[in-house]
Structures are given as structure tokens and as C-alpha cells.
Amino acid sequence: MSMKEIPHAERPLVSVILATLNEARTIESVLRSLIDQDAPNFDLEILVVDGKSSDGTRAIVTRMAAAEPRIRLLCNERQKTPFAFNLGLSEARGEYVCILGAHTVYDKDYISVCLSELLAQGAVGCGGRVITQPASDTLEARLASWVLSHPFGSSRKSFRTQPEGFADSVNYPVMLKKALVEVGRYDEELARNQDNDMNQKLRARGYKLYCTWKTQCLYHPKDTLRGLIQYAYRNGFWNAMSFRKNPFSLGVHHLVPFVFLMSAIFSLALAVAGLWLPQPYHTVLSIPLALLLGLHVSAGSVAALQLSRREKSLATLALPVVFPAFHLAYGFGTLSALVTNAKPPAAAKGLTAAKAETP
Known part of the structure; x- marks a missing residue:
């Protein structure tokens, strides 16, 4: 069924759920892209679930909500993302929800196309193509964007590089609300990867997810290399947390940086041990690390050349240094969680601490 086939009397409501925490730099452009959505065959409400921002985010949302009645500001007392999503699910009036990010600007037809494709493909969730763009014009912002947008940096399974078609996971999707509720909502112990966990639970129930390239959104990652490395470390750390909670929510590609790190540590140990041995043992033990x-x-250099042709920039030649830093930080995050036997913080019971605000 396409959107054109939905009778006017059956005009659905789509509830956007937008989790925010100190997003003053991007929130206005994100909300503008949502206010301007083409909605010929559905109604729209926009729930901004804010984690007590201290940078002016709430003031911006309040000002925009005063002029746009479809925007509602909610307070996420627990601050973490899964609490925001679950509060949004509780407050959403729509049959469909759209789980979006505050660092992303959406094409005017993003929601309508995703909803249309969801219905046409018989899926419970559909997201559009994600295009990664630098958050600013600095060299660091461009390098961070290039690392995340190339399969060598984030794998071919990443939401930034995934092809069109049925998928294991979709980002920034329109989803059937009752399916999310049926599988138990978002896991509140997972500050990260709660979307992967949700997608796996949906697939385990036999539901299908779909990625369409008929529409797109522009994702703006961290604009410094320090921010990129911190992002990698946290993702790696929470991969270990996710694996303990739900091993099936992760793919092989999530573990590759950890395997790379452990291989590097083992190879380095061999090379150092060889320093105390005579030739040819010293040389032989240095071979694995080399x-x-x-x-x-070499692989990073090939990726850098590919990006250089695409971006028409020689700045990509710095990527063979940035790629290993990103992968090692990612792997070290996983190792840190395993070595310290870190556990997710206890989830709060219910959503009683969260409340709606009237702008």
C-alpha cells in the first residue's frame, strides 16, 4: 500500500520523538526541517524530549513551540537516551512514531517517503539514506566525517553506509508504535546501542525493517578528532554492555576493532620480547606487528585515495593515521568494559520522573 492509497478518513498521525541534551547549536535547524516536512496524507506532532539541557536548547524549543503548536517539549529527568525514547512512546498520540536524532537535518519528504515505503514493503520500521556531512569546514570536522562515511572506517553494516533494502537495523526510522510496545520498549540500561537492541528484538518477533534511498537525511558528527576518538571509545565500551544484555543485537563488525586491538597488543608483545633474543628470532617476532x-x-591509504577522488581534496591523505586511531580507541573501549567488568547502571522503574512541559 502506498501513501496515495490511504483514504483521507484513515489519515494517520506520526509522532516524532527527538531526544535532546545540550543541542543548542543544531536544534533549530533540525526542528525547521521537521516543521517543513511535506505531510499530504498524514498529521504530524513533534515531541522534543529534553534531558535538562543547560545551553539554551530548551529556550529555543520553547520559542519555536510558541509559534508551532505541533511541537511539545517534554522533560527527561533521567537524561539518558532510552528514557527519552520511552517517555516519547508514552506521550505519543500517533499510530506511528519517528525516532530521530538532533544532529541530523531531514529532507522535506523524509517522513512521508519512509511511511510510504514502510507500508509498501510490509515492514514495521523504515529509515532513509543517511548522508554524513562535516559539522563545520575545519580539517578536523572533515576528517571525522570521512572516517565515519567510508566502509573501512565504520563497516558496510553501519547505518551511514548501508545499501537500500531489508536490513538488520535502521536509523532515524518511522516505526509502528504498537510493535515497539509489544517487544518491551527500549532497554533503559543501555545508554547506547538501545536502537540495535530494539531492532534485534523486532526481528526476533518476525518483523521486517527496511532502508530506502528514495529520501535522505544529513548527519553531522562531532567536529573534532578528540570528539571522534571519544565517540569511538564510548561505542566500543557500550558494545560490551550490549553483548552482555543481548548478544544477538551485535554483528561481527562491532567486534572487529576489538580483534584489531588485541592483535596489535599481541604482536607488539612478540616484537618487544624479540628485543632480548638473537637474530633471526628478533626479526621473525617483529613480522606480525609489521x-x-x-x-x-595500506587499506586506509586505499580508502583515503577513494575519498580524495570523491571529495577532490588532498586532506584525505591524513586518514591512514586517523583510521587506526579510531579503530584502536573503539577496541580499547570494549577492552576497558571487559577488564573492569563494567555493568550498565540500574534502570529506573517506570517513567514517573519524566514530565511534560507547557511552553
């Missing part, structure tokens, strides 16, 4: 780093730098 091969590992050589292969990684």
Missing part, C-alpha cells in the same frame, strides 16, 4: 600495521595502513 604485517598488521602495514595491512591496516
